[in-house]
Amino acid sequence: MLAAMPPSVPSPALPGHESARSRGDSCPGTLRLHRADDGALARVRVPGGLLGVGQADVLRDLAERLGDGELHLTSRGNVQLRGLRADRGSELAHLLGGSGLLPSERHERARNVVASPLSGLDGQGERDIRPWLSALDELLCTSDKAAALSGRFLFALDDGRGDVGALGGDVTLTARGDEGALLRIGPARDAVLIPAAPAPRAALIAAESFLEQAPDAGAWRVTDLPGGTGPLLDTVVRRLRQAGFSPTLATAPLPQGPGAPALGIVPGPRGKRDEHDRAALSLGLPLGRVSAPQWQTLTDTARHLGSGELRLTPWRGVVLPGVERREAARLLEDLRAAGLIVGSDSPWTGVGACIGRPGCAKSLDDVRAAATAALGPVGALPVYWSGCERRCGHPHGEWVDVVATPDGHEISRVHGAERGAAAAVPGSSGGLAAAVAAARG
Template sequence: MLAAMPPSVPQPALSGDESARGRGDACPGTLRLHRADDGALARVRVPGGLLSVGQADVLRDVAQRLGDGELHLTSRGNVQLRGLRADRGSELARMLAESGLLPSERHERVRNVVASPLSGLDGLGERDIRPWPAVLDELLCASDRATALSGRFLFALDDGRGDVAALGGDVTLTARGEDQALLRIGPADDAVLIPAARAPQAALIAAEAFLEQAPDASSWRVTDLPGGVGPLLDAVQLRLRQAGFAPTRITVPLPQDAAGPALGVVPGPRDTAALSVGLPLGSVGAAQWTALADIARHHGSGELRLTPWRGVVLPGVGRTAAAQLLADLGALGLITASDSPWTGVGACIGRPGCAKALDDVRGTAQAALGPVGALPVYWSGCERRCGHPHGEWIDVVATPEGHQISRVHGGKRDAPASIPGSPGAALAAAVAAARG
């Protein structure tokens, strides 16, 4: 069982205070809030994106009672709550702890785990890895050493289809058949074969080995290590042998296409289906969130799966009812098909929520909607590009003079084209042309 929160829940602090990894790691959590122009921000970790309907209800209630009423999904399948009053932090922590969303006070920011959203639903993965996120989360919360991980360290659990393996995890597990798994460190093609049944334990061993290799508190992720990831993989392999594994080192190219689940009805086993929907700019209001939870409660398996592509998958829906339920969600403004103009469009919070933003990029993105492009586009209010996607995408960044547009691919950014002046038809046309 996961560790329960103590009866006296601490008052969350605003970012800027010291944390386990020292100075510089400003990633928000639920006990460490981030100060924004629209109020405090909390980031609720949801390992593997797996939510029960009861937990979904609690998140809605928290957003309505303590925040701006909306729920915002992140590129790691977590939930952000905005517009919070800093003096309601203890109430926030209490509500999340009682629902199981805050199982450990000391580990709440290190529970960064993404998982293949359709695992076990469409028959395309090599193994159903649904047990992995819960087991890894329990192991993390039981590890004193893991509290030293930064809020940026990412575990990716892939069922073999190669979706979340391409998201830039620090430690990636990939199912390889039913009985084996690949353990990969960072972006390297070298990996080790391990038993699938012990894969979550191996992931924790790798994370703890990283902390041994990190020279100081500035090494937030494995790519920050001065010696690269090769020596770390050597150390992980040694630690695995000491823990009773028999790891075999192999070379397997890292997947490059971080494609999320297709939108719409996903046929599943035994006359069931899953509904896969996107959230416009990753945000929903209480009514839309309630509709998602009610379908999961009354028509599905009682579970919501949040995706790193800012979408939601609802498993276990009867196939005969699936099309109508999907249409109902579309009528509420959710993205239910790939031909929606919102498909592939993302943006940071922009103005007025962020003081660093130079533009209301969400409003600009909406005004620039056009035909679906071949590439996704992400609008950023400043050069920090908070929440940007992975893989190949069109990067639109607000500048003091206007906007810059470039294509990102293979970890590199092409020379940008500048569109001066206020947002308008010229910017919309340039973005549409860049997307193809």
């Protein structure tokens, strides 16, 4: 059992964090499909996770007609379509472009932006960052330099609550009151304070400054730069001053934010409690995948009973804003009946997995089936199942890491950059479920 693991030790680099890249960026998009064992894969970037219902309809139609009939959410709030025929790429791009999901072919893989999913809904953040989101996406799509960003480079827009600011962004903007924003480069404690209104332009300046150093370093992300992010921050400060900013150096600890939004009913801002008050619904998707009929239920709820918008979260969930509070409980039960996670009492809460077998040739196990078989009481820590040591799509923060091996599985606890000693669990007997439950606390 794992209840008495040895103290944590510095972890080897987590997947996706090699120090340098000697080959081209192979991150998939919608114009560059990835060949998987279950067919071609397309990754549709959805900046900030914001989808209109019309765009959601297009994604469902593509999944049904061209793919495996499911939509797969990623840890960046994007959507993957799997099981595609490789010769349907032109049709895919045409339909996505017509829906506004592909505003720039040159920048389609660079539009990696996560944003606080409850911003402007519950009154808890320091500002509504949706204007930042639309401004940054427009700036990215009109920047010739930004087209060179790798498909792994990540922008994070945090409304001050510390949720997406803890997700390892390369460039992070965090709201500081009504008039300020904190600009952070990678995981460093050193940052700069800038005015809030032009903050998206500052984020673009930071990304373009990184690109000037990236080729010589073979870097896809800021953590790949030799010597740390300090020299890049110095360059960014200088460029900001040249652009008319007056940045103030600041030191701030990395956020230890609340993580994923609580599942269930999200009340509106305090003080609004009449019968016409609006709320949001926060939902989870088992293992981050949703069937076309389930997606249709989500879209119909948003279209007819909500604000006409879906917000995909970096924790593979969905927020539906704008439902009437008096209808919220009933809607949750309808969505529960459709197979979605609507509360923390679900055994699926906090359980994630990569695609595993048979979709991935590198996977050593059907980890989704293993995760399903090992479901038990909700644990204190999330758990993520990986079919190999790459750990694609793994979470951030503190979590239980379950990795398939040739002889069974290895289980360890991860906390930030530290990993506890791994415990081997041979085979796939009932002992695996007990070991995972013990590790989750």
